[in-house]
Amino acid sequence: MHDTSDQAAVHHHAPPKGFLWTHVFSLDHKVIGKQYYFLSLAAVVIGMVLSWIMRFHLAWAAAAIPGLQHLSQVGAPGGIITPEYYLSLLTLHGTLMVFFVLTTAPQAGFGNYFLPIQIGAEDMAFPRLNMLSFWVTFVGFVTLVSTLFISDGPPISGWTAYAPLSALGNDAGPGLGRGQILWVISIGIFCIGSLLGALNFIATTLDLRCKGMTLARMPYTVWAWFITAVLGLLAFAVLLPACVLLVLDHVGGTSFFIPGGLVLSDKLQPHSGGSTLLWQHMFWFFGHPEVYIAIIPGIGITSHILASTARKPLLGGSRVLVGCMVAIAFLSFTVWGHHMFISGMNPFSSLLFSVPTLIITIPASIISLNWIATVFGARLRFHTPGLFAIGFISVFVTGGLSGFFLAQPSLDIYLHATYFVVGHFHMVMGVAAIFGMFAGTYFWFPKMFGRMMNETMGKIHFWVTFIGVYCIFMPMHYIGLAGNVRRYSAFVDDYLIPLIPVHKFITIAAFVTGAAQLLFLFNLFWSMYRGKKAEENPWDSTTLEWTIPSPPPFDNFGGRHPIVYHDPYELGVEGAKGDYVMQDSPEKLAQS
Amino acid sequence: MSESDITLKSGRADWLGGELPYAIPSKKLGMWLFIVSDSITFGAVLVCYAYLRLASPNWPTPFRLSSIVNGAIMTFVLLSSSVTMVAAVEAAKHGRIAASVRWLSATMLGGVVFDILHIREWLGLIHEGLRLYQNPWGSSLFGAAFFTLTGLHMTHVTVGVIYLGIVAIGFRRGKFTSDDVEISGLYWHFVDLVWMFVFPLVYLLSARMH
Numbered sequence: 001m002h003d004t005s006d007q008a009a010v011h012h013h014a015p016p017k018g019f020l021w022t023h024v025f026s027l028d029h030k031v032i033g034k035q036y037y038f039l040s041l042a043a044v045v046i047g048m049v050l051s052w053i054m055r056f057h058l059a060w061a062a063a064a065i066p067g068l069q070h071l072s073q074v075g076a077p078g079g080i081i082t083p084e085y086y087l088s089l090l091t092l093h094g095t096l097m098v099f100f101v102l103t104t105a106p107q108a109g110f111g112n113y114f115l116p117i118q119i120g121a122e123d124m125a126f127p128r129l130n131m132l133s134f135w136v137t138f139v140g141f142v143t144l145v146s147t148l149f150i151s152d153g154p155p156i157s158g159w160t161a162y163a164p165l166s167a168l169g170n171d172a173g174p175g176l177g178r179g180q181i182l183w184v185i186s187i188g189i190f191c192i193g194s195l196l197g198a199l200n201f202i203a204t205t206l207d208l209r210c211k212g213m214t215l216a217r218m219p220y221t222v223w224a225w226f227i228t229a230v231l232g233l234l235a236f237a238v239l240l241p242a243c244v245l246l247v248l249d250h251v252g253g254t255s256f257f258i259p260g261g262l263v264l265s266d267k268l269q270p271h272s273g274g275s276t277l278l279w280q281h282m283f284w285f286f287g288h289p290e291v292y293i294a295i296i297p298g299i300g301i302t303s304h305i306l307a308s309t310a311r312k313p314l315l316g317g318s319r320v321l322v323g324c325m326v327a328i329a330f331l332s333f334t335v336w337g338h339h340m341f342i343s344g345m346n347p348f349s350s351l352l353f354s355v356p357t358l359i360i361t362i363p364a365s366i367i368s369l370n371w372i373a374t375v376f377g378a379r380l381r382f383h384t385p386g387l388f389a390i391g392f393i394s395v396f397v398t399g400g401l402s403g404f405f406l407a408q409p410s411l412d413i414y415l416h417a418t419y420f421v422v423g424h425f426h427m428v429m430g431v432a433a434i435f436g437m438f439a440g441t442y443f444w445f446p447k448m449f450g451r452m453m454n455e456t457m458g459k460i461h462f463w464v465t466f467i468g469v470y471c472i473f474m475p476m477h478y479i480g481l482a483g484n485v486r487r488y489s490a491f492v493d494d495y496l497i498p499l500i501p502v503h504k505f506i507t508i509a510a511f512v513t514g515a516a517q518l519l520f521l522f523n524l525f526w527s528m529y530r531g532k533k534a535e536e537n538p539w540d541s542t543t544l545e546w547t548i549p550s551p552p553p554f555d556n557f558g559g560r561h562p563i564v565y566h567d568p569y570e571l572g573v574e575g576a577k578g579d580y581v582m583q584d585s586p587e588k589l590a591q592s
Numbered sequence: 593m594s595e596s597d598i599t600l601k602s603g604r605a606d607w608l609g610g611e612l613p614y615a616i617p618s619k620k621l622g623m624w625l626f627i628v629s630d631s632i633t634f635g636a637v638l639v640c641y642a643y644l645r646l647a648s649p650n651w652p653t654p655f656r657l658s659s660i661v662n663g664a665i666m667t668f669v670l671l672s673s674s675v676t677m678v679a680a681v682e683a684a685k686h687g688r689i690a691a692s693v694r695w696l697s698a699t700m701l702g703g704v705v706f707d708i709l710h711i712r713e714w715l716g717l718i719h720e721g722l723r724l725y726q727n728p729w730g731s732s733l734f735g736a737a738f739f740t741l742t743g744l745h746m747t748h749v750t751v752g753v754i755y756l757g758i759v760a761i762g763f764r765r766g767k768f769t770s771d772d773v774e775i776s777g778l779y780w781h782f783v784d785l786v787w788m789f790v791f792p793l794v795y796l797l798s799a800r801m802h
Binding site: 125126129195198199200202203206207208209211212213214215233234236237238240241242244245248252253254255256270271272273274275278281282285 | 607608617618621622625626628629630632633636637640643644647648723724725731732733735736737740744
């Protein structure tokens with residue numbers, strides 16, 4: 001016999017009172033979604049400023065950046081950053097962007113806000129856990145950023161924290177003592193927040209769907225968030241113990257990731273017996289699924305918006321898209337070694353990891369071709385979210401194509417430590433995921449804040465960003481092929497000097513593109529207060545979030561229990577009012 | 593709206609909302625998902641242990657017969673506590689609250705005895721010179737891997753004892769339902785199951801052979 005008390009998807013909590021409980025420690029998934037979104041916004045602004053500093057230094061290594069000496073007297077004496085400090089900033093840029101932006105905004109931000117609404121629920125399955133995951137993530141963020149303000153700065157070991165550099169402490173370089181420990185604690189905390197969030201997403205999707213919302217009728221976005229949550233639940237569970245072991249190497253005197261006989265700063269290290277490869281295995285077992293944790297929500301958002309833009313569902317409905325996303329998710333756990341082709345693995349292992357890496361391009365290609373085939377011949381509506389969705393396809397395909405090269409060990413050995421890889425992963429993971437976030441922001445802003453974002457500013461933002469990212473990252477592929485190594489703070493070798501003009505071009509492109517992001521920020525906050533009032537359904541879309549007022553009431557559906565009758569994307573339907581049928585409309589469709 | 597209005601295009605009414613797939617309430621599903629995630633965490637640490645052991649030429653095998661016997665008693669205690677947990681869930685399902693609380697207390701006692709025996713074992717090894725960073729027998733990684741793995745498990749047992757205590761008190765006061773007892777049982781059985789991997793991999797495979 002089963003207890004039936006908590007079976008119905010009923011309200012878990014009453015509307016809160018007072019500012020603190022409404023906006024800070026809220027249990028409402030919509031507030032928590034916004035909190036995650038603004039946390040990411042803070043992280044992306046810091047990450048972007050760091051990238052400007054690094055890009056400036058790469059192009060004009062001898063020039064001082066006024067004021068930077070105030071951030072770190074040792075790291076940037078007179079405003080000129082040292083090679084070590086360059087690596088510190090690199091670490092912070094990568095960690096902020098990967099964890100607190102790409103992992104946070106598309107999944108925890110938009111997912112929290114729209115997953116319950118899109119399945120017709122009043123909140124997440126575990127609202128208290130939901131609040132806890134946000135605040136845990138927030139503590140992780142503060143811990144990470146605090147490394148900027150300790151004496152020797154953030155660690156120099158990169159966002160991947162490769163051992164033994166990351167495990168040896170201060171002897172190995174600046175920031176590797178306290179900075180590295182703070183980094184590990186921050187990421188460990190982030191893991192806990194992500195695990196709690198993933199658990200909540202899965203339970204919500206399975207249990208809280210409203211009447212008629214079968215799995216097949218879930219919007220693409222819900223599928224994407226669900227699959228991403230499964231990835232998160234499995235992947236972060238490996239990074240968490242890896243972080244614990246790395247902390248033990250620092251504070252417990254263990255040697256999990258440190259081999260014997262290392263001499264650093266003229267001192268023989270007391271460690272022995274550990275394996276540097278073990279860290280890489282544990283890190284990338286998490287790290288590769290992480291790439292898809294960052295991009296699958298973007299794939300979902302793009303598909304969701306593309307259907308509305310093209311006024312038709314994707315070819316093959318959700319079956320093809322979801323099948324491909326599941327295939328990608330499964331394969332993502334079998335390919336982690338392709339990050340380690342030059343790490344000293346057995347070459348036969350490289351072959352073993354290369355094959356599934358090439359196989360994973362098949363579902364990714366099917367999704368891309370499906371999008372292109374959907375757009376083909378459609379009557380597109382070129383509003384800003386639609387432009388960013390189409391832009392997503394472009395950058396996703398461009399960035400993905402260089403992946404074919406890197407998947408082959410023989411080519412990767414040459415390309416791995418060059419800017420080719422920097423261009424590749426920024427394009428496919430960074431820019432594509434960010435385009436997904438922009439598309440989502442422009443598309444859902446009216447629902448979240450009750451006002452429209454400015455279209456003119458939005459279109460300027462899109463075109464400058466779209467052309468800008470190609471100007472930044474395409475030349476990186478070229479200089480990478482020319483042998484330009486990455487992780488260097490300045491290029492002084494003979495063979496690299498002819499490439500400096502390209503670096504200058506990239507830096508200027510980065511500043512122009514960055515200026516467009518300031519326009520986006522202005523548009524975001526200006527529209528929040530001054531934008532045109534939004535209607536319930538400004539984009540003529542069909543899913544449940546567009547059946548409720550903008551912004552939605554506290555319990556989403558105002559006490560109503562929505563009933564779903566239709567597939568999520570009944571767009572371009574002839575004979576319907578408008579050209580679409582809402583998911584919860586009782587209207588009968590003419591049988592085809 | 594009557595049920596018949598909810599026919600899909602295909603003519604089936606296959607999701608009525610509010611019902612739960614496989615009749616698993618959200619809380620129980622949450623615990624299952626936690627177990628999935630936590631088993632991956634333990635899996636990672638176990639694989640880590642195996643990796644380091646295979647990569648080390650001088651992996652020590654320090655466990656004397658007394659240690660193995662002690663470990664066997666610990667295993668017996670923990671397995672018995674799983675039996676009492678089953679009895680607690682069974683009693684809870686039939687509404688016998690006092691009996692359920694008694695069985696829960698017995699389960700907690702099993703956990704505490706396990707912890708005491710385990711800590712005694714740790715202290716003995718520490719006395720023989722085993723440290724997180726060194727030991728007199730061979731690879732220094734042995735201590736690191738041993739303490740991390742068994743420590744992680746011991747933490748889970750300790751957290752479990754506290755968790756069961758909270759559930760027992762709440763169940764007696766009527767704040768928790770029999771489902772909550774069952775969910776705490778899932779956690780307890782999972783912690784037992786993990787020990788079934790830790791004991792052979794760490795203790796039996798590192799028994800002193802002469």
